Structure formats: C-alpha cells, structure tokens
Amino acid sequence: MLSSQSIARIDREIAKYPADQKQSAVMAALAIAQEELGWLPGEAIEFVAGYLAMPPIAALEVATFYNMYDLKPVGKYKISVCTNLPCMLSGGVDAGEYLKKKLGIGYNETTADGLITLKEGECMGACGDAPVMIVNNRRMCSWMDPEQIDKLLAELK
Amino acid sequence: MDIEIDGKLAHVPDGGTIMDAAQQVGAYIPHFCYHKKLSIAANCRMCLVQVEKAPKPLPACATPVTNGMKVFTHSDLAVKAQKGVMEFLLINHPLDCPICDQGGECQLQDLAVGYGGGASRYQESKRVVMYKDVGPLISMQEMTRCIHCTRCVRFGQEIAGVMELGMANRNMHSEIVTFLGRSVDSELSGNMIDLCPVGALTSKPFRYSARSWELARRRSISPHDSLGTNLTLQIKNNVVMRALPRENEDVNECWISDKDRFSYEALNSPARLGKPLIRIDGALREVEWNVALDYVAHALRDIARQHGGESIAALGSPHATLEELFLLQKLTRGLGSGNVDFRPRRRDFSTDGKRLGVPWLGMKLAEISQLDAALVVGSFLRKDHPLFAQRLRQLARKWGKVSLVSVSADDPLLPLHARMAVSPADLPVALAAVVKAAAEQQGKPLPAGVESVTTCAASQAIARSLIEGEKSAIFLGNAAEQSPYAGQLHALANALAELTGASCGFIGEAANSVGGHLAQAVPTSLNAYEMFARPRKAYILLGVEPELDCHDPQMATSALRSADFVVALSAFADGAACDHADALLPIAPFSETSGSFVNTEGRIQSFSGALRPFADARPGWKVLRVLGNLLELPGFAYETSEQVRADITPLAEGFVGGLDNGLRESALSLPGKAGGLQRIADVPIHFADALVRRAPALQKTRDAAAPAARACAATLARLGLSEGATVRVKQAGGEALLALVADATVPPDCIRVAAGHALTATLGEMFGAINVERA
Amino acid sequence: MAILGAINPMLSVGLDGDNAWRLADYVKRGGYSALRRVLEGKLPQEQVINEVKKSVLRGRGGAGFPTGLKWSFMPRSFPGDKYVVCNSDEGEPGTFKDRDILRYNPHSVIEGMVIAGYAMGAGRGYNYIHGEIWEIYERFEEALAEARAAGFLGANILGSGFNFELFAHHGYGAYICGEETALLESIEGKKGQPRFKPPFPASFGLYGKPTTINNTETFASVPYIINLGGEAYLDAGKANNGGTKLFSVSGHVNRPGNYEVPLGTPFATLLEMAGGVRHGRKLKACIPGGSSAPVVPAAAMMECTMDYDSISKAGSMLGSGAVIVMDETTCMVKALERLSFFYYEESCGQCTPCREGTSWLYKVVHRIEHGHGRPDDLDLLSSVTSNIMGRTICALGDAASMPVQSFIKHFRDEFAYHIEHRKCLVPVELQRAGSGFFKASV
C-alpha cells in the first residue's frame, strides 16, 4: 500500500513511543500516507490501522477528527487560508476572496485542471504574519498581500 | 466515605462516585451516557448536581465522593443545569415521539417530560444525519436521533471486545459510524440496541412491528448455550415479538447474545410443525393427535416385542427441558432399552460410569470475576459461549491471566496470557505439557502417562499462572467434550487442577448439558454414538436433528434411513426428519411449554409457557407422558411439569446437588501422532440448534456464512491447493463441495470444516480423518 | 528580526533573526548552563522546584497556574514511568509566540524540559507541536538531534546518571488539542477529546501515568529562572507575576509581532512598541489574552498593565498573552461571528452543552450579522452562554461563551443596531479599508 520510504518513516515515528503504544504513531502515519497518496483513501486508513494493530474505525475517528487530513481527493496543491479574527483584521478574509476570484472556485473546491484546492483554515498560530496560508499542510506563506498571492499562484502553475 | 445526598446518608467505598452513592440511597439522578457496566464518559452532562462548596454543578457519574460531601440532586442550581442540558439535547433531536420506534421506552422522552421546556427557543434548522446499513440485526435508520452518549462505542470497546462503531468527525457533525459502512458483526451486538437511550439504534427485525405498550412481558430462559441467560419475551397476539435480557447479575448480568435475542424469529417460522404427521404409503400425512400417538405407541411396542427393548434407541437434544429428557429416558427404559442419550455431538464416552457426579462448571459464574487465572481448553470461546467469553474478557481486562489451549487460534477478543493452538489429536498432548510444567514447577511427582511430553514456554506460562493465582480455574469447552479424547482431556484437566490448586469444570455445550445428567438421560447401554454405529430398529428423536446435531451425521442418517421406525418429536416440519421419520409429533419450543434448564453452574431455572403452543403443537413432556400412558408404563401419572421436576430434583429454585467433576480410576494415556489430515469442526454460532438455524435475521449475518474448508498456508502448499478453489472434501464415503479459504488460525495438517450445516451433513466425524482434493 | 521589540528581555536575548537557533549559538548565549548547574551541582529535586516556585512563574499557556506548584503535585515516589509534556499546540487565535520560541530558541525549551524531567523524576517527554507549523516541527526535530548528539538528552546526561528522552509529536489541525488532556489523548493516538478531571494528569496522565504539562514558553523560561535564581526572576516582573512574557500583538497595529516585556508593563507601552494603531486610527477594543478572553473596550484597556492581575481586574484574562487589537473599522458583530464560528468548528463534540451550544451560538450570531436578528436574540445568547459555562468537560465551553458575553456586554448597541437595521453600524467600506489588504483603497 505504501512505499518502503513511507514505511521507514512510519517506523521512525513508532520508535518515539513506548513499545506497547504503537497507536501513538497513528497521526504521523496517516500524515505520511496522505503525503504519499495525495489524500487518505479508506484503504490507506485501514492499512495504517493494521500496521499499528488498532481497529480501523479508531484510525478513521482520528482521520476525521483532525482537519488537515483529506478524506477526499484534493488538487495537487491545497491552499488553506486562515480567516480567523486576527487574520481577518489584517486581510485574511480578503485574501481568501482574492484567491477565490483568481482561481474561479470557492472554498472546498478544486480548479478544473485539478491543480489547486482552496480551503478555509482556522488559526495557524502565525497571526502576526497575516494574511497567512499553508500549501499542502507543510509550507506556510506569510504576509500574503495580492502581490504575494499572485507570485505564489505563478509558482504553482 | 460518608456523604449526604438530599439529606440522606450514604456510605460508599473510596473511589466511588456521587452516582454510586445516589443509587445506594435510591435518589434518581437523570443520566444518559452513564451505564453501570461501561467506563465513565461524562459527556451527556445530564447528571449535573449541586455539591456544597463547588462553584459549578458537577457530573454525578464522574465526580468521586469525598468525606462529608453534601450533594443536592434537585436543588435549583442542579435542576437549572439539568434543564439546560435537556434543552441542548433536544434542539437537534426530532420531536416526533409518536412515530419513533423507541416511543414509550425512550430515556430521552421520559426525561424530557420532566426536564424539557415548553416551546423550543431553537429556531434554526435541525441537524440531519444519514442513515447507515450495518447488517441484518441493528437498524441505524434514524441516526438523526443520536444524542452522542457513546454508549454503543464503549460497549464495543469494553464489553464486546471489538470496536466496530466509532464516532467520526467532531463538533456537532460528530456521528456514529462503522468503518466505511461495514456491518456490525459482534455476536453481542444487539445489546447496543438496549444501551441506546434513544431511538437511534433499533432492532431491525422488530422495528415498527409493535409499540412497547402493546406487548405482554413474560419471563423465560434462553434455550441455547449453557449459561441459562434470563430473558423477557414480549408477546403480542400470541406471537413472540421480541426477546430482551432480563437482568440477573449472577448469570447474564444485563446482557444477552445475539443468538439469545434474535432466534425468537424461529418461533414464528413458517416451518413450524402444527399437526402430527405420520407416514402412510410413503408420504407424510396430517392426522389427529390420538391417531398419531396410537400409531407411535403401537409401533414401539411391536418392535420391542419382536426385537427386544434394546432394538430401540432414544436421542434427546441437550436443548430439551429437564422434564422432557427425564420422561424420554423413562419411556425408553420402560420399553426395555438402556439406549438413551442427550449428547449427540459426543464421541468419547469413556468417562461414563466413572464420574463421581454430574459434570459442571466447577464454580459459580459470578465467581469468574474473582479469578486470578483461567485456562480454557478446547473451545471456540466467543462463538460457543458469547457471554462466558465476555466474563473472561472483563477478567482479562482487569487483572486475570486468561489462557487458551485449543484447536484453532481464533481471536477471543480478549488479552490472552498465553495460548496453544494445536491439532485435535495433539490437544491432549498440549494439555499434558501444561500438566508436566505444573508438576515440575510445584516439585511434585509427574502423573503417570505424561512423561513423554515436552513443555514449552506457553505451557510453562500457563502452569505458572494457574499456580500463582490464588484463585484459578480450568474450563473444558465444547471441542474438548466433542473430542475423540474427551475422557483423557477430562482426566488431564483434573490432574492439572490437583497440581495447581485450580478448580476444574465444563463450560457445557447447551442449555441442559448439566440437566440431562440429572434427568438420567445417559445410557446404560448404547450411547449417542453407538446407537448409530450399531443401527437399531427404532429411534425416538426428541428435538434433535441428527444430520446436523450428531458427531457423525453421515452415520446417523444412514442408521435412521435403515431403521424400521423413527419417531421425531419436533417443533419444525422442514428438517431431514421429513425424509426418514415415520411419525412427526409437533412439540412446543421453550416459549410455549413449562420446563426447566439447569445451567452450567448447576442453577436450576424453571419457566412457564410464555404463550399458547402454536396450532396443535403440545408441550414435549405431555406428549411423552401420554405415550407412557398408552404404553401402560408405570410412573407416568404426571399432571404438571412441576410434578415431573419434583421426581428429578427436590429443589424448587436454586442449585442442584450431586455436582462433581471427579473421576474414578482415570489412567492417563496420550494418543499417538496422527497421520494425514484431520478435520476440525466448529459448530457455528447460528447453526448450533434447531431454533437458531431457522432465525432469518441471524441467518443473514456474517456468522451464518456457508461453511468453507479452511487451512493454513503451509497445509495448502503441502496439498498443492490454492485459496478460492472449490474443493471436494471427503470423509468416510461422504463428501461435500466447499470453497477453500486460507486461514492462518488453523493448525497445520488440519482442515477446518464446520458442522451443523446442511452443506456438511454428508460428512463424517467432527474431529476425524479427512481428505481434500481439487473439485 | 525574530522578536520585534523587547524591554529587559530574557528569552529573546541574542536572537536576531533566523540564524541563531542552533545548539552552538544557544550555548554561546549561555545555553545549557542551567542544566549543568542542576545536574553537575546535583541540586536536589526539591530545590529546583522551590526555585521555580519562588520565581512565581505562571503558566504561559493560558490559565496562569503557578508552575512550581504544579510541579510539586507530581508523585515523587511513584515507581513507574512519568512524563513531561510540552504544549506547543498553539492554536488560540491571536497567539503566535510559541512558534517563534521554537523557531528561534528551540534549545531553551529542550533545556527547560530536561530540567523539569529531572525535578519531577520523569524519564520521558513529548513536545506536541501545532500541525500547521510543520517547518518548525522539523526544526525542532533537528534541535533534538543536536541535543542528543551533545549528550543533553538520552542516557546519563552530563554524567549525572539522569536519563531523559524527548520526542516531538505533531498535531494535525485541532485547536482542542491545546487543552492538556485532549493533547494527551492525541499523543495516545486518539481523537483529541478532553478527559474529565479529576483525575488530573499529575496522577493519571499520558498512558495513565503521572504527567506534567506546561506551555512552551513556560518551559523555555525555566533555564533563565535557574540561572538568575527564582527571586531575581520574580523581580524582573511584578509581584505575583514573575518574569518577562512574550506578547503576540496582532490585528490593527502597524507592526504586528511578538514583544517581550516584563509583566506589569503598561498596555500603552506595548501598543506603542507595536507601532500604534494602524494608520493612526482610533482604538476600539482589545482582546488581551487570546480569543477566549473577554474583550475590553479601548478606554479600560489603556488603563491596564500587562500582567495577570491587572487584566483580570479589567474583567478579562491575560491568557496566552495574545493581544488582538481592533480599531474603529471593526464591526464587532462580524468579529464575534468569526470567533463563534471558530469555537463551533473546533468543539470536540463530546459533551452536550458545548457541542450543541456552540453551534447554536454561532447560528444566532451569524443570523444577526446577516440581518436576520430578532429582538430577543441578545437575551437568548446570554441565556445559552450561561447554560454552557461551567457545565462542560473542558474549558472550551467557557472559552466560547466569554467572547459572546463580553462582546454583547460592551457593544450591546452595535448588536442592537444590527438587529434593528439589519446592517452594520460600521460602514462596510470602512471595514474593508481596515484590513489594509487592498492597499489601493487605503
């Protein structure tokens, strides 16, 4: 189901926890699976659950609780925009609107070419850098004024 | 800890909660998520109460008591908090009790009457939750009604031992789901229906067939496994509509298995036998009772006269009542035959005549929770005895070391201390290894006969746990009793008990596995195996379906086919009996007759008929009594089943006497290595008796899947067969076509082929030699 | 620059940008000397805890609970495993200080945790890092590797015989995991659903073992306390409010960012350090301690000093030290609507009042904001909040309620205007200009 590199990464995560607490690695393992597959299909969740010897439904609970997991396919790039109050005061909502207009999609939608999915995010702990957005759960982009957004989109295209 | 609740004093142990204390003084605190058998979640917040000096209301279910605490369950603060929670619970809950299946038996409805406000202040749109299909037993049609108490989830994790339901998502979008819409397959799943405080989880077979207030409630006892589960049967228009647990902490606690719950459907089966049938010119014809009884009495008398009493044999079901089995043996003996038995799946009878008393569990069921260690020998634990397994599960979750020595590595869904999974022929050897390890650890002389075995880490660990446990127990399961080495296993278990100080006993296969002995339904001549191995002229069958219930169905059927006369007392008209019986007499199942079952701990539980017998069916004890009368046998002048019981055991309600698992002269001698392939036959949970076989909803579960031939990868490789193929399975002249399944739980050189199913009724012995070839 | 400004700093001393986070830099700044002092000096555990008690270091995660006292709750004689857990799940809107501590000064957290582990006899620690700051998680992993290689982590640290292992665990998007018991559940590989307390983590924590959880900044302060001495640390702040604190200033200011100042520094000073209100506009209100803290109107805020006691006197909380500044362009209904959405979205869903109540609150505020308010909605909102507060498993219920109560209390007219006129009191164009996103429109 997963590449040997991903399995090796999961094994490294498992090693962080006491030997009888493999389940602790489930968040990391799901994240690694998502990174490899682009999203989290049911089989991946079941595979992770099996690998960590936990019930598949318990892994599903985790996958559906934390909102950075994508249980449906997303575009090649997922852009999550923080619109929470501190960001909103400094243009977070506007940045989201700007992106929507530029991409011609709304939140939770993907561009027709499958390139970009737009999501509304909650506080990312970087309010001082507002507007902020995250690409593919990994790369945080700060001070995203129209110019910066244009630059980002050009880079992703 | 002394605490005061609404002015009443309560004394609870350290660590007790306000809820515990309230229950003690009889103060009712409203609650939903709290359940005495489940872990505390404290999520519904309905049980908020006022505690002196606490600034906020506290949840009674989760707040530990402290000395001198003063609690007010109905103060303004408490009631205001409870009302606030009720309002929250109702804002997204449909307010359509009149059309809800749970209406009339809904905790939310009951409490809303007391705590709900008048008009709703909630004007927004309500949450809608998609229905789910989780199999034939539980309906999740109305998940919008769910109040997120997570009782069902905790039940799976804690009681059933398998987490099948979970709460996905978060916030108000949380919802109870199975993994990707899979079915709920636990053999205890139906209890979630009872646990659900609202109408979210309901019984699929029962839904909308009756309103709770239309139902008459009758006490009954489950006729299936040996636990003696207490039931309430709910009846409308002389039809059983539903079976529910009747709480008995010492027996089934508040649970029942799905088999206990849903097999009532068989009582209403179109296959019920409603009229006596006799064979005339080769065809079965309906006749009046007097005609049928005369016919049967004549036939039996004639055969006894012509061929001697010993040409007659009688086989009763271990699910039959005490009274029926007693009269069956009396009738048979009255006809001059000692060929009577009630143990159709048994193969080895070497302990007959050597037992010091009636075999039983060796302890009370309620004592299981105090064990330190337990060893189960020869059992498909969960499927053979779901609630017994549940008790062991709770033990293992706490401190108990539970080990398993058996013929497969099925998952008992409980943390095992150690396990040995061996072939049927090696089962005595495996147990002997534990005996040897125990002797070595205790520094005691090795019992003669087990010198040759070698111990292993598992057998040593098991022996140690039994020795170290202050209270430990050995339980012999169905497969041990059905084993061709049952006598040896019994003797070995006794030896192990002796060495370790453990108690020793039998879990017992069926509702009357203990009772049959008390009823003396055991042979003085041919036993359940021999009566077919040496075919008789006439057979009397009471509630058994030999093609499904016998150790060697092929042998049994051919004996029946060649007999001159077969009479079957049965509740059903659709079995193989129709092919070989000369007379079929409709008898009442447990729900329609009075009678008694003696459970595995020796508890005698009598019940009366919950409803009138179906059509012309009659209670079995009455039919046997009339037959006795017609045959002019002495001692059949019973008026009531109570009189019959009084002849068997003096006790009214309580425990029977004469229980003893000891054996006279029990020499140990281990079987040699078996060559070739051996069969392992489990009796699947929903094929184990005549009722459950005919329960439609249960027959749609995964547990009722058609039997396959299962073997481990090594065996498959050795045979040159691959998974998925259809194979011809052969045993002594008989054969069956089955799908081949790779199954790592099957020991090497074994093929697991279930018994109790029409597909395998053509095969031979449950644990005998077997052949497999490509079909 | 890492930290935009400071007065008498400790944590941010020597941090100038992104290039001083490595072990060598930290050691150059005097890093790990506190750990040496503790381990090589064989300081009794009791004494370390006492030093922390004397410092009156109050938990920087939000509740402001005295750290030394918390540490003393750990059963010292407990024979099995014990854990120290760092809460870097910074998700409280407005708070972004822990990110900078981990980014620019990760070893201070590691050192603080090792000292904590020693003081409480714990052999293992985890740092739970907010899911959205992945790059920082990776950096922390690197810092851990450095510390391990240098012998500051692992077996027999500095030859003292003390063993301590520390690992990073990353979150994946759930605010509630900032709540300490939800965080423990999350480390255990479950949904982040808070546990009912008691039992408290000190007796039943991670994997059921005694556990102490502190905020990133709390741990990061520990080495400074050991080096300075508890009393000197206390004196750096003000009575009952020991030390300096990082304040995350966001919203309508000219220079949003982190500022380290002594507790007790006037708000006006902090505002000034942050460049004042954006474009010189008028201050309307301020949320002084993260989104869960009650909002404080401008006038009252200008009177405050930045410490637990002063802010609490003003009817709010210092919380995590996240200062959200709102100027006259802010529509308070819209601001509350966004916060209410956040709590509704982030409710873990387990307990009834929070699960149902937060969605109800949001729906009503949303309705008001969108011109469908009803005259009795404000009473309804306060009644619903009082049915949530104090009745939930964790404090998220309170956190969701306090903004609603305080916004209505201080800006009732604005809400009433919305309900009556079905539109904002603050003109929409002004609101749009306030964010400064479209520079052209300024």
Ligand SMILES: Cc1cc2nc3c(=O)[nH]c(=O)nc-3n(C[C@H](O)[C@H](O)[C@H](O)COP(=O)(O)O)c2cc1C
């Ligand atoms: C809903 C909720 C969210 C919280 N979020 C955080 C957080 O992001 N970071 C944090 O350190 N503490 C957070 N806390 C507080 C923690 O529960 C805990 O009190 C704190 O980590 C203890 O550390 P301290 O004593 O060092 O402050 C939160 C509490 C609640 C109820």
Ligand code: SF4
């Ligand atoms: S208050 Fe909210 S977040 Fe906290 S436990 Fe209850 S539902 Fe979960």
Ligand code: FES
């Ligand atoms: S019964 Fe106590 S919170 Fe549900």
